[in-house]
Amino acid sequence: MTRVLPLLLLVACGGEFSVATYNAGLAVNFVPGANERTPATAQAIAGIDADVVCLQEVWLPDQVSTVESAASAFPHQYFPEAQQLDFAAPACEEADAQGLIDCLQDNCTDICGDELPDCVLSSCAIPFITLEDDCNRCIQANVDKDPQDVFDLCTTGGTEYAYGGSFGTGILSKHPIVSTEELVFESTTNRRSVLHAVIDAPKGEMDFYCTHLTAVFSVIPYPRAEGSWAEEQATQISTMLSWMDETGTREYRVLAGDMNTGPEVGDSIAEVPDNWDLLAAAGMDNAWVSQAGECTFCPDNDISSVDSDDEGVVIDHIFTSGFKSGEAERILDESVEIESCGEMIPGAHSDHYGLRTVLK
Numbered sequence: 001m002t003r004v005l006p007l008l009l010l011v012a013c014g015g016e017f018s019v020a021t022y023n024a025g026l027a028v029n030f031v032p033g034a035n036e037r038t039p040a041t042a043q044a045i046a047g048i049d050a051d052v053v054c055l056q057e058v059w060l061p062d063q064v065s066t067v068e069s070a071a072s073a074f075p076h077q078y079f080p081e082a083q084q085l086d087f088a089a090p091a092c093e094e095a096d097a098q099g100l101i102d103c104l105q106d107n108c109t110d111i112c113g114d115e116l117p118d119c120v121l122s123s124c125a126i127p128f129i130t131l132e133d134d135c136n137r138c139i140q141a142n143v144d145k146d147p148q149d150v151f152d153l154c155t156t157g158g159t160e161y162a163y164g165g166s167f168g169t170g171i172l173s174k175h176p177i178v179s180t181e182e183l184v185f186e187s188t189t190n191r192r193s194v195l196h197a198v199i200d201a202p203k204g205e206m207d208f209y210c211t212h213l214t215a216v217f218s219v220i221p222y223p224r225a226e227g228s229w230a231e232e233q234a235t236q237i238s239t240m241l242s243w244m245d246e247t248g249t250r251e252y253r254v255l256a257g258d259m260n261t262g263p264e265v266g267d268s269i270a271e272v273p274d275n276w277d278l279l280a281a282a283g284m285d286n287a288w289v290s291q292a293g294e295c296t297f298c299p300d301n302d303i304s305s306v307d308s309d310d311e312g313v314v315i316d317h318i319f320t321s322g323f324k325s326g327e328a329e330r331i332l333d334e335s336v337e338i339e340s341c342g343e344m345i346p347g348a349h350s351d352h353y354g355l356r357t358v359l360k
Contacts, residue, residue, distance in 0.1 A: 017203060018358045020050035021256040021316055022332060023212070025303070025350035026063045028144040028163075029113040032303040032340040037349065038063050042070040044332055044349040045172075050356055052199055053172040054210035054256035057350075059163035064170065074172035078180050078197055084165030091138035091158030092131070097151055099127040100139070104147045112341040117143065121219055129221045134158070136223035140189045161191045169195055169257070171210050176200040183243045185236045187214055188224060194240045194257075196247055203359075206252035206322075209244060213237065215260045216272050230272055233260060237278045244282075252322040254359075255284065258352065262314040266292040271313040284319035287328035287357045294330060296353045303338065303347035318357045326358035 024041050025031040045055065045067055053074065058067050064079050071077070103124035111119055120128055131139065138158035142150045153159070168190070171177070178198040185192040194211040213236050216229040237259075244255065259279060264270040280286075295312025297304055306312060318328065333353040337344045 016358050018050045018356055019052045019254050020048050020354055020356040021054045021318055022354035023056040023258045023352035024058050025352055026057050026059055029116055030143055031351045032114045033338040036339040038066055041349045042066045046070040051174050052208055055170045056212040056258045057168045058170055059166045059168045071172050074174055076173040076177045078177055079170035080167050080182050082165040085160040087158040090155050092135035092154040094155045096135055097155055101151050103127050114340050133223045133225055162189055165191050167191045167193050169210055169212050171197050173199055203252055205250050207248040207250045209255040211257040213260050234275050237275055241282050255319040259317050260315050265289055265314055268295045268314045269311045271315050284321045286319050288355050301348045304351040316352055316355055318355055323359040326360050328357040331356045
């Protein structure tokens, strides 16, 4: 009764409680204009009309500080500490990595950082994909650095994870955060985890989970001897759902974030459908999918990596249980001009659009 009474009072008074998820796309040298977008994207995040927000891809310390300062309407904030892992021996032999460096110097010297990933895959794909796994993993993990700096780092040591081992995730709340914990996943290139915060919400305490699962790439090689991007993601989903069952002891539960998997719904195509089935089998509500909502990673967003003639995908999700979910809506999907490589281009605040769901 102690948890039900606040809910009844809230509904009787016509109140609302809403949650949101948003991938800010502040991946330097991977998503266009990450450095230039940071101040405006932080202000956009600050304006999200929600009680609790799950953020992804706020990778670097200065990005976190900018968001924390801008989002003063959310006095309760949780961003986990980075966890880097160094190679015990040099990740790359100089002779092996030199071929890639030579190719980059021949083909990719007169471009800015935002254009480097495309140049690597279009002009230097062979020397990139034929690297030994450890070397390839180190080079992928240092996407935000100059190629020569990456060569120097990976041939003398090397790091496993991008952006200093940051998880890129965080929780913003207008209500007190009672406790926090984190489950770290096995992951490649980027550190991945699921955050768990107990929120002292008007409905009573709720279990709020926030995550960003491994992306399943089609053109970037999986730099390990065994497994694949999809298998890594599937393991994360199974591990996460089991952990939620162990730690989610409250009546109200939310799982939000960029899952990098989603169903065929509306005009959107399926993304890693077998893994989506694992999530759907958990039996939680998903208002946006139930409404056959539009894509969240879309071809009409010029800074996303979806080709303009491709269909979009719904990979950002808010799952709930214990609530009667109200309507969901897509947020931060307005067109804005951003600066990338010294030019103003049409785009959005991120390469993703966000979602907001009202819970009743």
